[in-house]
Every structure is written in structure tokens, then in C-alpha cells.
Amino acid sequence: MCDPGGALLGGGVTSVMPFYPLISEMKTLLRTIDAWLDKASEHAKAKGYDVNLLLQSRLAPDMFPLVRQFQSACDHAKFAAARTAGKDPPRHPDTEQTIDEVRARVASVTTYLDGFTAKDFEGADARRVSMPRWEGKSMSGTDYLIEYALPNFFFHLTTAYAILRHNGVDLGKRDYIGRVTMT
Amino acid sequence: MCDPGGALLGGGVTSVMPFYPLISEMKTLLRTIDAWLDKASEHAKAKGYDVNLLLQSRLAPDMFPLVRQFQSACDHAKFAAARTAGKDPPRHPDTEQTIDEVRARVASVTTYLDGFTAKDFEGADARRVSMPRWEGKSMSGTDYLIEYALPNFFFHLTTAYAILRHNGVDLGKRDYIGRVTMT
Numbered sequence: 525m526c527d528p529g530g531a532l533l534g535g536g537v538t539s540v541m542p543f544y545p546l547i548s549e550m551k552t553l554l555r556t557i558d559a560w561l562d563k564a565s566e567h568a569k570a571k572g573y574d575v576n577l578l579l580q581s582r583l584a585p586d587m588f589p590l591v592r593q594f595q596s597a598c599d600h601a602k603f604a605a606a607r608t609a610g611k612d613p614p615r616h617p618d619t620e621q622t623i624d625e626v627r628a629r630v631a632s633v634t635t636y637l638d639g640f641t642a643k644d645f646e647g648a649d650a651r652r653v654s655m656p657r658w659e660g661k662s663m664s665g666t667d668y669l670i671e672y673a674l675p676n677f678f679f680h681l682t683t684a685y686a687i688l689r690h691n692g693v694d695l696g697k698r699d700y701i702g703r704v705t706m707t
Numbered sequence: 708m709c710d711p712g713g714a715l716l717g718g719g720v721t722s723v724m725p726f727y728p729l730i731s732e733m734k735t736l737l738r739t740i741d742a743w744l745d746k747a748s749e750h751a752k753a754k755g756y757d758v759n760l761l762l763q764s765r766l767a768p769d770m771f772p773l774v775r776q777f778q779s780a781c782d783h784a785k786f787a788a789a790r791t792a793g794k795d796p797p798r799h800p801d802t803e804q805t806i807d808e809v810r811a812r813v814a815s816v817t818t819y820l821d822g823f824t825a826k827d828f829e830g831a832d833a834r835r836v837s838m839p840r841w842e843g844k845s846m847s848g849t850d851y852l853i854e855y856a857l858p859n860f861f862f863h864l865t866t867a868y869a870i871l872r873h874n875g876v877d878l879g880k881r882d883y884i885g886r887v888t889m890t
Contacts, residue, residue, distance in 0.1 A: 683865060686766050686866055
């Protein structure tokens with residue numbers, strides 16, 4: 525019987541993870557940011573403020589500002605792909621200060637993600653993912669994707685959305701969800 | 708060669724989706740809410756306000772209040788499991804008005820999710836998911852999970868977190884991520 529890693533019948537996390545569809549979904553959602561920023565610019569124009577000021581807005585003084593939320597969402601998607609596929613990602617030094625620079629960052633990361641195919645993630649679960657601040661510990665590719673990269677990605681993306689909404693930018697849930705495959 | 712549905716080698720969404728690990732992760736994250744609410748109660752006590760007032764807090768007047776964010780996160784996790792497994796979920800009429808009632812709602816949903824095993828999701832991709840307001844259209848189980856249920860779940864969970872943080876509740880990212888599998 526073909527039941528690789530107990531994917532369908534076993535309990536717990538499987539070794540046949542569809543890394544690629546989840547990475548693709550992150551890419552799709554990152555691509556919605558351009559339209560959010562269009563609406564932010566419209567809002568700034570209508571109200572007469574510099575749209576780049578939004579990038580320093582926070583929901584609490586000890587939370588990251590909008591620009592860092594965008595940078596972090598980009599990073600979690602980029603590293604999710606790179607680390608589980610065992611590749612070195614391009615560096616992004618977090619120097620963005622304008623909306624246009626945020627657009628460029630998002631474009632750079634989504635273009636990087638365009639370079640991946642499902643084949644790049646063969647054996648991704650067997651790959652251990654670690655970071656310096658994890659003090660020698662590591663996660664399996666699957667656990668890293670599901671328990672770490674995905675929740676962090678969505679955390680920063682949604683917080684970015686929330687900051688824009690809190691500032692009055694006219695976004696709706698559809699701007700966040702983007703296109704879905706419906707027939 | 709064992710390559711079910713082209714899970715590893717093909718492009719695009721695969722038919723061998725690990726529904727169960729993703730449902731489990733949603734359950735894990737829902738279970739972190741109890742600790743958030745502990746911190747909310749501590750904050751209310753220290754500041755001398757009724758903690759239940761937080762449930763009506765919003766980040767923008769045309770966004771849902773906190774209670775609805777919790778209800779929606781619960782619903783997206785519950786329906787993700789039920790619809791992809793082809794089961795009828797329990798009903799939750801959205802009548803919560805207190806923190807204790809929110810705790811009970813979360814407990815009810817996570818207990819419901821405890822009843823699922825990986826085996827319940829056999830053939831989940833072949834199942835079509837539809838809703839009345841989709842006007843006759845439908846999504847595959849996989850697309851529904853990845854493109855709809857998951858982004859919506861995280862959207863509401865993170866917005867709930869953001870509302871609490873915006874009100875001064877002492878949460879940190881670790882309260883949101885919960886436990887991760889690290890060795």
C-alpha cells in the first residue's frame with residue numbers, strides 16, 4: 525500500500541507536507557499588499573498627509589511599527605521557502621523607509637518565491653531548521669513551516685492590515701484574502 | 708514509484724494534503740487564548756475596569772469587536788475540520804458576552820477538534836466545500852483549507868491579539884505562538 529509517512533492514515537505531522545502550496549499561498553497574500561498600499565496612498569492624498577508616516581504607526585508603543593510588520597511578513601515567507609528547501613535566501617537589510625521601498629521589498633521577495641517549484645521541497649521534512657537564538661535546538665522542516673513560519677507570517681501580515689485599518693485606510697477582508705480558487 | 712497525487716514532484720496544490728496537522732495547529736493556537744484572557748483579567752483588575760468591556764473593543768468602528776474576532780477564529784477552525792472531513796459541526800449561536808463565555812466557546816471547539824484523527828480527512832481534497840453566499844460555487848477541500856479557512860482563522864486570531872495589545876494587555880509574541888516542537 526502506498527501510504528508515505530502515514531500521511532493520510534497516521535496521527536500527527538506527516539512527512540509528506542505540501543510545502544509548495546503553503547509557500548504559494550504566502551506569496552499570493554504578499555502580492556495583495558500592493559493594493560493595500562494603493563488604498564493607503566489614496567487615504568493620505570484625501571486627508572493631506574504624507575503616506576510614508578503610516579510606516580511608523582503602531583498599535584501599541586511596545587509593538588513593531590507598520591514597516592517592520594511588512595518586513596517581517598516578507599522575511600517569514602522568504603525564510604520558510606529557503607530554509608525548508610535548503611537554499612540561501614537573498615538578503616534584505618530592513619532599510620525601507622517609504623511606501624515605494626516597501627513595494628520593492630515585497631516585489632523582491634515574491635519574485636524570489638516565484639523561483640521555487642514543488643520539486644525544490646523534496647525531502648524538506650528531513651531537513652532540520654535552526655537559528656542562532658534557538659541555542660542549538662532545531663525543528664523539522666514540517667514543524668518549522670506549520671508551527672513557526674506560518675503563524676508568524678500571518679501574525680505580521682494581519683497586524684500590518686490592522687494598523688492600516690486603525691488609521692482609517694479603507695481596506696476590507698477581501699483585500700486581505702486575495703483571490704481564491706472557486707469554480 | 709510512490710508519488711501520490713504528485714505531492715512532491717508535481718506543481719500546484721496536491722491531493723495529499725496534511726489536513727490533520729493544520730487543523731491541529733489551529734487547535735493549539737486556540738488553546739493559547741485561555742492564557743491571553745488570564746492576562747486580560749489581570750490587566751482589568753490592576754486598572755480597575757470590568758474585563759468584559761474588552762469584548763466590545765474594536766480597532767476601527769467598521770471592524771468587528773473582540774468577541775466577534777474570537778467567535779470567528781473558533782468558527783474557521785471548526786468549519787475547516789468539519790467541512791473537509793464531511794461532518795456536521797456543533798452549533799455555536801454567537802451569544803457570548805463575557806470572558807468566561809468566550810473561554811467556554813474556545814473549550815467547546817477545541818474539544819470538538821480533539822475528536823478528529825488524520826483518518827477523518829481521507830479523501831478530503833475530493834470533497835467540494837460550498838456556502839450559501841458563494842452562489843452555487845465551491846472550492847476543493849485543499850483550496851478551501853489553504854486559501855480560505857487558514858487565512859481567515861489567522862486573521863481573526865491575530866486581530867483579537869491586536870485588540871488586547873492595543874488596550875494595554877501585557878501579551879507577547881510567545882503567548883500567540885504557543886508551544887513549538889523543538890529538540
